Amino acid sequence: MATAADSGDPLPVESSVWLAARPAAPARRRSEAPSGLDRERITAATVRMLDAEGLARFSMRxxxxxxxxxxMSLYWYVDTKHDLLELALDRALGELALSAGPAPEGWPGRLRAxxxxxxxLLADHPWVAPLTAAYPNIGPHARAFDAALQRLLDATGLTDPARTGAHLxxxxxxHGCGGTARRAPEGDFCLALDVLIAGIEAKATA
Structure with a gap:
Protein backbone atom coordinates (compact mmCIF):
# COMPACT_ATOMS: atom_id res chain seq x y z
CA MET A 1 0.00 0.00 0.00
CA ALA A 2 1.49 3.34 -1.04
CA THR A 3 1.81 6.07 1.55
CA ALA A 4 1.90 9.84 1.24
CA ALA A 5 5.65 9.54 1.75
CA ASP A 6 5.90 7.13 -1.19
CA SER A 7 3.97 9.37 -3.59
CA GLY A 8 5.53 12.64 -2.47
CA ASP A 9 2.08 14.13 -1.85
CA PRO A 10 1.62 15.49 1.68
CA LEU A 11 -1.32 14.19 3.68
CA PRO A 12 -4.00 16.90 4.13
CA VAL A 13 -4.10 18.29 7.67
CA GLU A 14 -7.77 17.43 8.02
CA SER A 15 -6.88 13.75 7.48
CA SER A 16 -4.46 13.67 10.41
CA VAL A 17 -4.96 11.04 13.08
CA TRP A 18 -4.54 13.82 15.66
CA LEU A 19 -7.71 15.51 14.43
CA ALA A 20 -9.82 12.41 13.97
CA ALA A 21 -12.45 11.72 16.61
CA ARG A 22 -12.56 8.00 17.34
CA PRO A 23 -16.03 7.03 18.57
CA ALA A 24 -16.14 4.55 21.42
CA ALA A 25 -16.78 1.01 20.23
CA PRO A 26 -19.95 -0.67 21.48
CA ALA A 27 -19.42 -2.86 24.54
CA ARG A 28 -19.98 -6.04 22.55
CA ARG A 29 -17.36 -5.08 19.98
CA ARG A 30 -14.86 -4.03 22.67
CA SER A 31 -15.17 -7.49 24.18
CA GLU A 32 -14.27 -8.96 20.78
CA ALA A 33 -11.10 -6.87 20.39
CA PRO A 34 -7.83 -8.84 20.30
CA SER A 35 -6.37 -9.30 23.76
CA GLY A 36 -2.87 -8.04 24.54
CA LEU A 37 -2.97 -5.21 21.99
CA ASP A 38 -3.30 -1.47 22.41
CA ARG A 39 -2.22 1.62 20.49
CA GLU A 40 0.97 2.02 22.49
CA ARG A 41 2.17 -1.52 21.84
CA ILE A 42 1.27 -1.31 18.15
CA THR A 43 3.00 2.05 17.75
CA ALA A 44 6.16 0.83 19.51
CA ALA A 45 6.24 -2.23 17.23
CA THR A 46 5.83 0.04 14.21
CA VAL A 47 8.85 2.12 15.23
CA ARG A 48 10.94 -1.03 15.70
CA MET A 49 9.92 -2.41 12.29
CA LEU A 50 10.60 0.89 10.52
CA ASP A 51 14.03 1.05 12.15
CA ALA A 52 14.85 -2.52 11.16
CA GLU A 53 13.36 -2.73 7.67
CA GLY A 54 12.70 0.80 6.45
CA LEU A 55 9.63 2.62 5.25
CA ALA A 56 9.45 0.91 1.85
CA ARG A 57 9.03 -2.57 3.37
CA PHE A 58 6.53 -1.58 6.02
CA SER A 59 3.01 -2.97 5.75
CA MET A 60 0.14 -3.67 8.10
CA ARG A 61 0.34 -7.37 7.21
CA MET A 72 -7.51 -6.94 10.69
CA SER A 73 -6.77 -6.94 14.42
CA LEU A 74 -4.75 -3.73 14.01
CA TYR A 75 -7.78 -1.89 12.69
CA TRP A 76 -9.43 -2.07 16.09
CA TYR A 77 -6.89 0.57 17.14
CA VAL A 78 -6.10 2.59 14.01
CA ASP A 79 -8.27 3.35 11.00
CA THR A 80 -5.54 3.45 8.36
CA LYS A 81 -1.87 2.81 7.75
CA HIS A 82 -1.43 6.58 7.56
CA ASP A 83 -2.72 6.88 11.12
CA LEU A 84 -0.16 4.38 12.37
CA LEU A 85 2.74 6.06 10.57
CA GLU A 86 1.71 9.42 12.06
CA LEU A 87 1.65 7.86 15.53
CA ALA A 88 5.09 6.32 14.97
CA LEU A 89 6.49 9.63 13.75
CA ASP A 90 5.36 11.48 16.84
CA ARG A 91 6.63 8.72 19.11
CA ALA A 92 10.09 9.03 17.55
CA LEU A 93 10.03 12.83 17.99
CA GLY A 94 9.35 12.17 21.67
CA GLU A 95 12.95 10.95 22.01
CA LEU A 96 14.25 14.51 21.67
CA ALA A 97 15.48 16.21 24.82
CA LEU A 98 13.72 19.56 24.99
CA SER A 99 15.33 21.35 27.89
CA ALA A 100 13.84 24.74 28.68
CA GLY A 101 16.50 25.61 31.25
CA PRO A 102 19.40 28.03 30.85
CA ALA A 103 22.54 26.98 28.96
CA PRO A 104 26.10 28.29 29.46
CA GLU A 105 26.02 29.80 25.96
CA GLY A 106 22.47 31.16 26.21
CA TRP A 107 20.10 30.58 23.33
CA PRO A 108 22.89 29.77 20.81
CA GLY A 109 24.02 26.89 23.02
CA ARG A 110 20.48 25.63 23.44
CA LEU A 111 19.88 25.86 19.69
CA ARG A 112 23.07 23.92 18.98
CA ALA A 113 22.00 21.20 21.42
CA LEU A 121 17.23 11.42 15.74
CA LEU A 122 17.19 11.50 11.94
CA ALA A 123 20.27 9.31 11.77
CA ASP A 124 18.80 6.79 14.23
CA HIS A 125 15.42 6.74 12.43
CA PRO A 126 15.99 7.39 8.69
CA TRP A 127 12.26 7.04 8.00
CA VAL A 128 11.45 10.12 10.11
CA ALA A 129 12.66 12.63 7.48
CA PRO A 130 10.31 11.48 4.66
CA LEU A 131 7.37 11.18 7.06
CA THR A 132 8.04 14.67 8.39
CA ALA A 133 7.64 15.95 4.84
CA ALA A 134 4.55 13.83 4.20
CA TYR A 135 2.49 14.38 7.35
CA PRO A 136 1.21 17.51 9.12
CA ASN A 137 3.39 17.09 12.25
CA ILE A 138 0.77 18.21 14.74
CA GLY A 139 1.13 15.45 17.32
CA PRO A 140 1.96 16.28 20.95
CA HIS A 141 5.70 15.70 20.62
CA ALA A 142 5.89 17.66 17.35
CA ARG A 143 4.11 20.55 19.04
CA ALA A 144 6.46 20.34 22.03
CA PHE A 145 9.44 20.49 19.66
CA ASP A 146 8.09 23.58 17.93
CA ALA A 147 7.32 25.19 21.30
CA ALA A 148 10.94 24.61 22.37
CA LEU A 149 12.12 26.26 19.16
CA GLN A 150 9.76 29.18 19.73
CA ARG A 151 11.19 29.69 23.25
CA LEU A 152 14.69 29.79 21.77
CA LEU A 153 13.65 32.44 19.28
CA ASP A 154 11.99 34.43 22.06
CA ALA A 155 15.41 34.61 23.72
CA THR A 156 17.05 36.10 20.60
CA GLY A 157 15.13 39.35 20.97
CA LEU A 158 14.02 39.24 17.34
CA THR A 159 10.63 40.67 16.46
CA ASP A 160 8.43 40.08 13.44
CA PRO A 161 9.08 39.77 10.55
CA ALA A 162 12.71 38.90 11.39
CA ARG A 163 11.55 36.39 14.01
CA THR A 164 9.31 34.69 11.45
CA GLY A 165 12.23 34.50 9.03
CA ALA A 166 14.49 33.02 11.70
CA HIS A 167 11.89 30.38 12.57
CA LEU A 168 11.57 29.42 8.91
CA HIS A 175 14.28 19.32 8.32
CA GLY A 176 16.57 19.65 5.32
CA CYS A 177 19.48 17.98 7.04
CA GLY A 178 17.49 14.75 7.15
CA GLY A 179 18.63 13.68 3.71
CA THR A 180 22.28 14.06 4.66
CA ALA A 181 22.15 13.05 8.32
CA ARG A 182 24.13 9.86 7.68
CA ARG A 183 26.45 11.23 4.99
CA ALA A 184 27.46 14.75 6.02
CA PRO A 185 30.45 14.80 8.40
CA GLU A 186 29.67 16.11 11.86
CA GLY A 187 32.10 18.98 11.34
CA ASP A 188 30.32 20.17 8.20
CA PHE A 189 26.96 20.07 9.94
CA CYS A 190 28.27 22.04 12.92
CA LEU A 191 29.89 24.61 10.63
CA ALA A 192 26.60 25.14 8.78
CA LEU A 193 24.83 25.45 12.12
CA ASP A 194 27.35 28.05 13.30
CA VAL A 195 26.74 30.09 10.14
CA LEU A 196 22.99 29.94 10.72
CA ILE A 197 23.35 31.05 14.35
CA ALA A 198 25.73 33.85 13.38
CA GLY A 199 23.16 35.12 10.90
CA ILE A 200 20.44 35.17 13.56
CA GLU A 201 22.77 36.96 16.01
CA ALA A 202 23.66 39.56 13.38
CA LYS A 203 20.00 40.17 12.62
CA ALA A 204 19.19 40.45 16.32
CA THR A 205 21.86 43.09 16.94
CA ALA A 206 21.24 45.09 13.75
Whole structure:
Protein backbone atom coordinates (compact mmCIF):
# COMPACT_ATOMS: atom_id res chain seq x y z
CA MET A 1 0.00 0.00 0.00
CA ALA A 2 1.49 3.34 -1.04
CA THR A 3 1.81 6.07 1.55
CA ALA A 4 1.90 9.84 1.24
CA ALA A 5 5.65 9.54 1.75
CA ASP A 6 5.90 7.13 -1.19
CA SER A 7 3.97 9.37 -3.59
CA GLY A 8 5.53 12.64 -2.47
CA ASP A 9 2.08 14.13 -1.85
CA PRO A 10 1.62 15.49 1.68
CA LEU A 11 -1.32 14.19 3.68
CA PRO A 12 -4.00 16.90 4.13
CA VAL A 13 -4.10 18.29 7.67
CA GLU A 14 -7.77 17.43 8.02
CA SER A 15 -6.88 13.75 7.48
CA SER A 16 -4.46 13.67 10.41
CA VAL A 17 -4.96 11.04 13.08
CA TRP A 18 -4.54 13.82 15.66
CA LEU A 19 -7.71 15.51 14.43
CA ALA A 20 -9.82 12.41 13.97
CA ALA A 21 -12.45 11.72 16.61
CA ARG A 22 -12.56 8.00 17.34
CA PRO A 23 -16.03 7.03 18.57
CA ALA A 24 -16.14 4.55 21.42
CA ALA A 25 -16.78 1.01 20.23
CA PRO A 26 -19.95 -0.67 21.48
CA ALA A 27 -19.42 -2.86 24.54
CA ARG A 28 -19.98 -6.04 22.55
CA ARG A 29 -17.36 -5.08 19.98
CA ARG A 30 -14.86 -4.03 22.67
CA SER A 31 -15.17 -7.49 24.18
CA GLU A 32 -14.27 -8.96 20.78
CA ALA A 33 -11.10 -6.87 20.39
CA PRO A 34 -7.83 -8.84 20.30
CA SER A 35 -6.37 -9.30 23.76
CA GLY A 36 -2.87 -8.04 24.54
CA LEU A 37 -2.97 -5.21 21.99
CA ASP A 38 -3.30 -1.47 22.41
CA ARG A 39 -2.22 1.62 20.49
CA GLU A 40 0.97 2.02 22.49
CA ARG A 41 2.17 -1.52 21.84
CA ILE A 42 1.27 -1.31 18.15
CA THR A 43 3.00 2.05 17.75
CA ALA A 44 6.16 0.83 19.51
CA ALA A 45 6.24 -2.23 17.23
CA THR A 46 5.83 0.04 14.21
CA VAL A 47 8.85 2.12 15.23
CA ARG A 48 10.94 -1.03 15.70
CA MET A 49 9.92 -2.41 12.29
CA LEU A 50 10.60 0.89 10.52
CA ASP A 51 14.03 1.05 12.15
CA ALA A 52 14.85 -2.52 11.16
CA GLU A 53 13.36 -2.73 7.67
CA GLY A 54 12.70 0.80 6.45
CA LEU A 55 9.63 2.62 5.25
CA ALA A 56 9.45 0.91 1.85
CA ARG A 57 9.03 -2.57 3.37
CA PHE A 58 6.53 -1.58 6.02
CA SER A 59 3.01 -2.97 5.75
CA MET A 60 0.14 -3.67 8.10
CA ARG A 61 0.34 -7.37 7.21
CA UNK A 62 4.04 -7.58 8.11
CA UNK A 63 3.47 -5.65 11.32
CA UNK A 64 0.61 -7.93 12.31
CA UNK A 65 2.74 -11.00 11.64
CA UNK A 66 5.46 -9.61 13.92
CA UNK A 67 2.89 -9.10 16.67
CA UNK A 68 1.40 -12.56 16.15
CA UNK A 69 -2.06 -11.27 15.19
CA UNK A 70 -4.08 -10.85 12.01
CA UNK A 71 -3.84 -7.66 10.00
CA MET A 72 -7.51 -6.94 10.69
CA SER A 73 -6.77 -6.94 14.42
CA LEU A 74 -4.75 -3.73 14.01
CA TYR A 75 -7.78 -1.89 12.69
CA TRP A 76 -9.43 -2.07 16.09
CA TYR A 77 -6.89 0.57 17.14
CA VAL A 78 -6.10 2.59 14.01
CA ASP A 79 -8.27 3.35 11.00
CA THR A 80 -5.54 3.45 8.36
CA LYS A 81 -1.87 2.81 7.75
CA HIS A 82 -1.43 6.58 7.56
CA ASP A 83 -2.72 6.88 11.12
CA LEU A 84 -0.16 4.38 12.37
CA LEU A 85 2.74 6.06 10.57
CA GLU A 86 1.71 9.42 12.06
CA LEU A 87 1.65 7.86 15.53
CA ALA A 88 5.09 6.32 14.97
CA LEU A 89 6.49 9.63 13.75
CA ASP A 90 5.36 11.48 16.84
CA ARG A 91 6.63 8.72 19.11
CA ALA A 92 10.09 9.03 17.55
CA LEU A 93 10.03 12.83 17.99
CA GLY A 94 9.35 12.17 21.67
CA GLU A 95 12.95 10.95 22.01
CA LEU A 96 14.25 14.51 21.67
CA ALA A 97 15.48 16.21 24.82
CA LEU A 98 13.72 19.56 24.99
CA SER A 99 15.33 21.35 27.89
CA ALA A 100 13.84 24.74 28.68
CA GLY A 101 16.50 25.61 31.25
CA PRO A 102 19.40 28.03 30.85
CA ALA A 103 22.54 26.98 28.96
CA PRO A 104 26.10 28.29 29.46
CA GLU A 105 26.02 29.80 25.96
CA GLY A 106 22.47 31.16 26.21
CA TRP A 107 20.10 30.58 23.33
CA PRO A 108 22.89 29.77 20.81
CA GLY A 109 24.02 26.89 23.02
CA ARG A 110 20.48 25.63 23.44
CA LEU A 111 19.88 25.86 19.69
CA ARG A 112 23.07 23.92 18.98
CA ALA A 113 22.00 21.20 21.42
CA UNK A 114 18.52 21.03 19.90
CA UNK A 115 19.85 20.86 16.34
CA UNK A 116 22.42 18.16 17.14
CA UNK A 117 19.77 16.13 18.94
CA UNK A 118 17.46 16.40 15.94
CA UNK A 119 20.25 15.31 13.61
CA UNK A 120 20.94 12.25 15.80
CA LEU A 121 17.23 11.42 15.74
CA LEU A 122 17.19 11.50 11.94
CA ALA A 123 20.27 9.31 11.77
CA ASP A 124 18.80 6.79 14.23
CA HIS A 125 15.42 6.74 12.43
CA PRO A 126 15.99 7.39 8.69
CA TRP A 127 12.26 7.04 8.00
CA VAL A 128 11.45 10.12 10.11
CA ALA A 129 12.66 12.63 7.48
CA PRO A 130 10.31 11.48 4.66
CA LEU A 131 7.37 11.18 7.06
CA THR A 132 8.04 14.67 8.39
CA ALA A 133 7.64 15.95 4.84
CA ALA A 134 4.55 13.83 4.20
CA TYR A 135 2.49 14.38 7.35
CA PRO A 136 1.21 17.51 9.12
CA ASN A 137 3.39 17.09 12.25
CA ILE A 138 0.77 18.21 14.74
CA GLY A 139 1.13 15.45 17.32
CA PRO A 140 1.96 16.28 20.95
CA HIS A 141 5.70 15.70 20.62
CA ALA A 142 5.89 17.66 17.35
CA ARG A 143 4.11 20.55 19.04
CA ALA A 144 6.46 20.34 22.03
CA PHE A 145 9.44 20.49 19.66
CA ASP A 146 8.09 23.58 17.93
CA ALA A 147 7.32 25.19 21.30
CA ALA A 148 10.94 24.61 22.37
CA LEU A 149 12.12 26.26 19.16
CA GLN A 150 9.76 29.18 19.73
CA ARG A 151 11.19 29.69 23.25
CA LEU A 152 14.69 29.79 21.77
CA LEU A 153 13.65 32.44 19.28
CA ASP A 154 11.99 34.43 22.06
CA ALA A 155 15.41 34.61 23.72
CA THR A 156 17.05 36.10 20.60
CA GLY A 157 15.13 39.35 20.97
CA LEU A 158 14.02 39.24 17.34
CA THR A 159 10.63 40.67 16.46
CA ASP A 160 8.43 40.08 13.44
CA PRO A 161 9.08 39.77 10.55
CA ALA A 162 12.71 38.90 11.39
CA ARG A 163 11.55 36.39 14.01
CA THR A 164 9.31 34.69 11.45
CA GLY A 165 12.23 34.50 9.03
CA ALA A 166 14.49 33.02 11.70
CA HIS A 167 11.89 30.38 12.57
CA LEU A 168 11.57 29.42 8.91
CA UNK A 169 15.36 29.31 8.44
CA UNK A 170 15.93 27.09 11.47
CA UNK A 171 13.00 24.79 10.63
CA UNK A 172 14.14 24.36 7.03
CA UNK A 173 17.71 23.75 8.14
CA UNK A 174 16.72 21.07 10.64
CA HIS A 175 14.28 19.32 8.32
CA GLY A 176 16.57 19.65 5.32
CA CYS A 177 19.48 17.98 7.04
CA GLY A 178 17.49 14.75 7.15
CA GLY A 179 18.63 13.68 3.71
CA THR A 180 22.28 14.06 4.66
CA ALA A 181 22.15 13.05 8.32
CA ARG A 182 24.13 9.86 7.68
CA ARG A 183 26.45 11.23 4.99
CA ALA A 184 27.46 14.75 6.02
CA PRO A 185 30.45 14.80 8.40
CA GLU A 186 29.67 16.11 11.86
CA GLY A 187 32.10 18.98 11.34
CA ASP A 188 30.32 20.17 8.20
CA PHE A 189 26.96 20.07 9.94
CA CYS A 190 28.27 22.04 12.92
CA LEU A 191 29.89 24.61 10.63
CA ALA A 192 26.60 25.14 8.78
CA LEU A 193 24.83 25.45 12.12
CA ASP A 194 27.35 28.05 13.30
CA VAL A 195 26.74 30.09 10.14
CA LEU A 196 22.99 29.94 10.72
CA ILE A 197 23.35 31.05 14.35
CA ALA A 198 25.73 33.85 13.38
CA GLY A 199 23.16 35.12 10.90
CA ILE A 200 20.44 35.17 13.56
CA GLU A 201 22.77 36.96 16.01
CA ALA A 202 23.66 39.56 13.38
CA LYS A 203 20.00 40.17 12.62
CA ALA A 204 19.19 40.45 16.32
CA THR A 205 21.86 43.09 16.94
CA ALA A 206 21.24 45.09 13.75
Missing amino acids: RLAAGLGVTA LARGYRR AVSQFL
